[in-house]
Amino acid sequence: MALLFIAKDPNTNGTQCPTAWVDDEAKEIVIQGWKAGEALLERCRETGSIPETEAVLRLPIRMVDALREACDVADRLGVR
Template identity: 90%
Template structure:
């Protein structure tokens, strides 16, 4: 796996914070975020079940530029 670090949440102390990467080989965006609590999970399940192989994570809105950068990097990897 060629995991390319994009950035961490700019408003945290640099450890244990939301982070974004791009996996060049799998062509995936990889996100570390805060675990969703039961209330948020219940709301998400209103749309449909959440498989055991998936998770709901929360990211602060201030990470939008980080996600855009990850999307831009991923977009350059994909074939159009």
């Protein structure tokens, strides 16, 4: 199956907005979100470094249902 679309941010026009998918082959939840600004990155770095291969993304709290659904889909597919 590979990449399964879950949802886009419900409060946007449907393009260029936060999105959630489940990749059952890679066993990952895939998220498109807004890039974190430098102030947020600095606060995140207080917990530890952020490797070049990783990113900090921001999602509106209204995406919680989409993230829960992605987790539920991953569970149903046995993606663990």
